[in-house]
Amino acid sequence: MADSDGVIVVPNRRAGEIVNLAVERKNADDETRRKIKGGESVLSIKGLRRVLEEKGVVEVKGTWLDATAGS
Structure with a gap:
């Protein structure tokens, strides 16, 4: 897998797990950004x-x- 930030090698047997974890992380980051845009502080959110x-x-x-x- 590769993107503008770099490259990572994932064993095929763990690919599904890694994708699921990445999606969870992206969703959490999106939620944090939404809260910040709504006026919450990072200190409070975290x-x-x-x-x-x-x-x-x-x-x-x-x-x-x-x-x-x-x-």
Whole structure:
């Protein structure tokens, strides 16, 4: 298989599986793009906002800051 990004060799016995995984990935990427175009942030879509907040990182006026750092 080849495209403008490169070439990959897939064993024939796994071709169907690999195609299915690629289609799943493309669908997930399409859904992420749709959400971003709808105004959602990548942090929220991927569940990273919660992870950052658990680590003590907070959003202040659209910028993420380490709340545990000294001033």
